[in-house]
Structure formats: structure tokens, C-alpha cells
Amino acid sequence: MTRVLEPGTGTRDDPHAQARDARNQPLLLHSMALFRELFAQLFDRRPIRTVVEIGVETGQVSACYAELGAEAVHCVESAPTEEMRAAMAGHDALHLVEGRSPQVLSQLPVADLYVIDGDHNYATVRAELDWILTHAPNALIALHDVLWPWSRRDLYYEPCLLPEERTHPRTADGPTVWHDEVTPAGFVGLGQFTVARTAGGERNGVLTAVEDALAEHGGRRLEIVPAVFGLGVILREDTDQDLVEALRPFTGSALLAALENNRIALYTRVLALQHEAVAHAEEADRQVRLLAERHTEVERLHRRCDELSDRYEQELAALRERNAELRRRFDAERPPRFVRALLHLARRFRRRFGR
Numbered sequence: 001m002t003r004v005l006e007p008g009t010g011t012r013d014d015p016h017a018q019a020r021d022a023r024n025q026p027l028l029l030h031s032m033a034l035f036r037e038l039f040a041q042l043f044d045r046r047p048i049r050t051v052v053e054i055g056v057e058t059g060q061v062s063a064c065y066a067e068l069g070a071e072a073v074h075c076v077e078s079a080p081t082e083e084m085r086a087a088m089a090g091h092d093a094l095h096l097v098e099g100r101s102p103q104v105l106s107q108l109p110v111a112d113l114y115v116i117d118g119d120h121n122y123a124t125v126r127a128e129l130d131w132i133l134t135h136a137p138n139a140l141i142a143l144h145d146v147l148w149p150w151s152r153r154d155l156y157y158e159p160c161l162l163p164e165e166r167t168h169p170r171t172a173d174g175p176t177v178w179h180d181e182v183t184p185a186g187f188v189g190l191g192q193f194t195v196a197r198t199a200g201g202e203r204n205g206v207l208t209a210v211e212d213a214l215a216e217h218g219g220r221r222l223e224i225v226p227a228v229f230g231l232g233v234i235l236r237e238d239t240d241q242d243l244v245e246a247l248r249p250f251t252g253s254a255l256l257a258a259l260e261n262n263r264i265a266l267y268t269r270v271l272a273l274q275h276e277a278v279a280h281a282e283e284a285d286r287q288v289r290l291l292a293e294r295h296t297e298v299e300r301l302h303r304r305c306d307e308l309s310d311r312y313e314q315e316l317a318a319l320r321e322r323n324a325e326l327r328r329r330f331d332a333e334r335p336p337r338f339v340r341a342l343l344h345l346a347r348r349f350r351r352r353f354g355r
């Protein structure tokens with residue numbers, strides 16, 4: 001679970017405190033719970049009683065809004081898990097709404113704050129923003145993933161529920177910061193989501209959806225906090241200047257932007273290394289299987305050699321015996337020596353005298 005860190009330096013007696021905190025964090029920080037101090041800025045400056053949270057996942061962030069002062073948090077989730085239900089239980093202010101956004105939005109009370117972190121594609125985010133900007137024009141809107149990788153590339157949890165003409169050709173491969181094409185060694189959905197094969201162009205990605213919605217509805221501006229995949233906050237041009245100022249230390253931070261770029265570069269490098277390690281392990285397994293097959297074949301050939309060697313030994317022994325037998329019979333049936341001498345003389349006589 002993502003825990004929001006107090007900056008910890010460790011002490012002379014406990015010099016490993018910060019390292020301990022670091023290793024207890026997930027390798028990839030991605031939850032909106034990390035933006036708690038930014039939400040605190042919004043809650044401090046606006047009366048936020050009702051929140052609609054779209055995309056709940058573990059439910060760890062939902063309680064955050066209640067702790068900051070919301071009386072009711074409607075948590076919209078298309079695929080609730082047991083972990084999420086458990087996180088909701090015990091919080092009177094949290095109400096799980098099993099369903100899909102934007103379809104369920106009209107069935108919920110109009111909220112003071114909408115937090116959009118559900119299906120990260122143009123069609124869904126654009127429809128969510130169109131509904132909110134039309135029916136809750138004074139609400140604050142926060143969106144996750146307005147930066148890489150889903151700023152200019154659609155992600156689809158359930159593309160079959162979207163009209164085909166409003167989606168892009170999809171792939172199970174994922175983006176990486178190390179080149180522009182998607183790759184199986186990139187940020188992949190592992191069966192949970194697919195992504196648009198190409199980035200950019202029209203109607204592609206969360207940020208593109210925000211830009212188009214704001215262009216159509218007018219009078220709003222988008223502020224981006226360049227951390228943890230980018231938090232977007234949509235504010236009214238006419239009334240929200242104080243919030244623009246309050247968020248500026250985060251939205252204007254070159255340090256945050258540099259850390260985020262470094263984070264996604266390192267993380268996608270780790271993904272590539274993991275992919276290579278798995279490929280090496282699979283190749284090693286293949287070599288071991290091949291060796292085992294060869295070993296079995298060598299043993300089979302050894303056994304065949306032994307069989308043949310036994311058989312030839314037996315055949316040789318039989319031939320030797322037969323040879324000895326023949327020799328014995330030959331010796332037994334041979335004429336005596338003086339008869340052989342007479343026959344020899346007779347042959348010489350015939351050769352000499354021609355008869």
C-alpha cells in the first residue's frame with residue numbers, strides 16, 4: 001500500500017530510517033493518495049461536502065477525501081474487489097457505486113469535487129468531462145494521468161463497451177520512455193488493459209480529452225502537477241485564482257517535473273531489465289530441456305550399443321564354436337599321412353607324363 005511519507009532523515013542512532021521507508025514503498029508509486037497535500041489545499045479553500053471518485057481500485061485513497069472533510073464520497077468502480085469493499089467498510093462517508101462512468105454520473109448527487117481516475121481514454125474522459133462541465137459547472141475537477149504515458153495515448157480497460165469508431169487500434173504491448181514504439185518490455189497491462197498502438201493525433205489520450213473539453217466549454221484552465229503520472233486540476237478562470245496560486249508551488253515545480261521524468265525513465269528501464277531477465281531465464285530453461293533430451297538420447301544410444309555388443313559377442317562365440325567343430329570334423333575326415341603322400345606322388349606323375 002502506498003503510504004504518504006513524512007520526510008525522514010534518520011538519526012545517528014537509527015541511520016537506516018529513510019532507507020527503511022524507501023524499501024517499504026511499492027516500486028511504482030501510482031496512487032492518487034500521494035496527492036493528499038494537494039487535495040488539502042482544495043479542501044482548505046472550498047466547501048467540499050460531496051465527492052464523486054471515479055476509479056477506486058484498492059480504495060486506499062477514498063478515505064482521504066472523508067478525512068479532509070467530505071461528508072459523502074461516492075466511489076464509482078466498474079470492477080470492485082474484496083480489498084476495496086473492506087477498505088470502504090467502516091467508513092460511513094464512503095458509498096461504493098458499482099457501475100461504469102460516465103453512465104452512472106447522472107444517478108449520483110451533484111458533487112463539489114469530481115476525481116477522475118477510471119478508464120484513461122479519450123472517449124471516456126471526454127464524456128465524463130462533458131457531463132460534469134454541463135451538470136456541475138461549479139465543481140472542482142481533478143484528473144489523474146494527464147502526463148506520460150496516457151496523456152496522448154488511450155488506455156482501455158473495457159474497449160468493447162466503447163463504440164469502435166471512438167477507439168484506436170489496440171495492442172497488449174506497452175509504452176516505454178526509451179523509444180517511441182510500444183514494446184512487450186514496456187508499460188503493459190498484463191491482461192488488465194490494452195493501449196492505443198500509436199500515440200498522438202486526434203481523440204487520443206487523457207490530456208487531449210481535457211484540452212478538447214475545455215475548448216468546448218470555455219472559462220476554465222487546467223493546472224498540472226508534474227508528479228506521479230500527472231495530476232490535472234480544472235479550475236474556473238473567473239473564481240479560482242486563489243487555488244491557482246495555492247497550487248503554484250507544485251504546478252510550477254521544475255524539480256517535481258525532473259524527478260517525474262527520471263522516475264518514468266528508471267521505471268521503464270527496470271521493466272526492460274525484468275523483461276530481459278525473464279527472456280534469459282526462459283532461454284536457460286529451453287537449454288536445460290534440450291540438454292535433458294540430448295542426455296536421454298545419449299543414454300538410449302549407450303543401451304543400444306550394449307545390446308549390439310552383447311549380440312555380436314554371442315554371435316562371435318557361436319561362430320568360433322562352429323569353426324572349432326568344422327575343424328574337428330575336417331581333421332577327423334582327413335586321409336592318413338602316407339595316403340596323402342601317395343596321392344601327391346600320383347598328381348606329380350600325371351603332370352609329368354600327361355596321364
Ligand SMILES: C[S@@+](CC[C@H](N)C(=O)[O-])C[C@H]1O[C@@H](n2cnc3c(N)ncnc32)[C@H](O)[C@@H]1O
Nearest residue numbers: 031032055056057077078079100101117118119
Ligand atoms: C488507476 S485505477 C484507480 C486508482 C485509484 N484512483 C488510486 O489512486 O488508488 C483505475 C480503476 O478504474 C476502474 N475503472 C475502469 N474503467 C472504469 C469506468 N468506466 N468506471 C468506473 N471505474 C472504472 C478500474 O477497474 C480500476 O480499478
